[in-house]
Amino acid sequence: MLAVHGLRKAFGERVLFDVPELHIGRGQAVVLTGINGAGKSTLMRMLAGLEPAPGAQVTLDGTAMPLTPYPAALRARIAYVHQHPYLFRTSVRANIAYGLKASGLKAHDVAARVDAALAWAGIEGICETPPHRLSGGEIQRVALARAWALDPDLLLLDEPTSNLDGAAREQVIALVGDLVTKGKSLLMICHDRDLIALPGITRWKLSEGRLTVRAPQAKAEAEPAGRA
Numbered sequence: 001m002l003a004v005h006g007l008r009k010a011f012g013e014r015v016l017f018d019v020p021e022l023h024i025g026r027g028q029a030v031v032l033t034g035i036n037g038a039g040k041s042t043l044m045r046m047l048a049g050l051e052p053a054p055g056a057q058v059t060l061d062g063t064a065m066p067l068t069p070y071p072a073a074l075r076a077r078i079a080y081v082h083q084h085p086y087l088f089r090t091s092v093r094a095n096i097a098y099g100l101k102a103s104g105l106k107a108h109d110v111a112a113r114v115d116a117a118l119a120w121a122g123i124e125g126i127c128e129t130p131p132h133r134l135s136g137g138e139i140q141r142v143a144l145a146r147a148w149a150l151d152p153d154l155l156l157l158d159e160p161t162s163n164l165d166g167a168a169r170e171q172v173i174a175l176v177g178d179l180v181t182k183g184k185s186l187l188m189i190c191h192d193r194d195l196i197a198l199p200g201i202t203r204w205k206l207s208e209g210r211l212t213v214r215a216p217q218a219k220a221e222a223e224p225a226g227r228a
């Protein structure tokens with residue numbers, strides 16, 4: 001679905017990464033790992049159009065174009081979820097509806113899509129809570145619902161479970177697992193072992209400026225024995 005050539009970031013003499021090419025296929029789920037400061041978030045932000053990527057070329061469904069300035073075709077098809085998502089201080093509903101309205105959808109269709117997103121993320125019960133009163137796990141689920149509602153071709157998630165534990169972490173893992181099962185194209189940065197171990201995930205590692213790719217494990221292999 002998406003190929004990027006010549007993704008490179010340097011600060012003066014220091015080359016953070018130099019990635020000659022990367023590919024994300026339709027329905028492919030990729031987890032990007034690497035030590036702190038390896039450049040994972042920077043790379044993802046380039047793919048999201050939030051960081052300039054001079055010289056990089058993107059090929060989308062066979063059509064090549066520069067990645068900077070960010071092509072409208074990509075903006076319409078990629079949704080990015082920040083590690084610490086920002087919610088407008090309006091309402092949970094309005095946060096999820098925002099991008100849908102901006103895309104020109106009719107009010108009736110926006111409402112139906114917001115309802116579907118609330119149900120998907122299991123957050124109907126908090127849709128009247130002011131966003132600034134939500135817990136970290138709830139904010140993460142609202143942000144995932146907001147991205148899901150847009151039905152993007154590719155989802156970019158930067159550490160969706162960092163700072164979460166217990167039930168909040170498990171709820172987010174379940175949502176990401178659902179995206180993977182449903183065949184959503186996904187690139188996710190994470191250190192969470194349970195997310196990395198999801199069946200069918202391709203692993204990328206960013207190390208010393210290079211990206212290495214490991215093919216997914218077969219489903220049976222990836223699931224630890226004894227687990228239902």
Ligand SMILES: Nc1ncnc2c1ncn2[C@@H]1O[C@H](COP(=O)(O)OP(=O)(O)OP(=O)(O)O)[C@@H](O)[C@H]1O
Binds near residue numbers: 011016035038041043
């Ligand atoms: N303007 C700048 N000048 C020099 N170095 C910078 C600049 N901006 C960012 N960096 C460095 O780029 C590196 C990459 O940061 P990035 O956030 O992409 O890493 P990361 O792999 O996502 O790390 P983490 O796992 O901690 O989130 C960091 O070492 C950071 O200090």
Ligand SMILES: [Mg+2]
Binds near residue numbers: 040041042
């Ligand atoms: Mg990061």
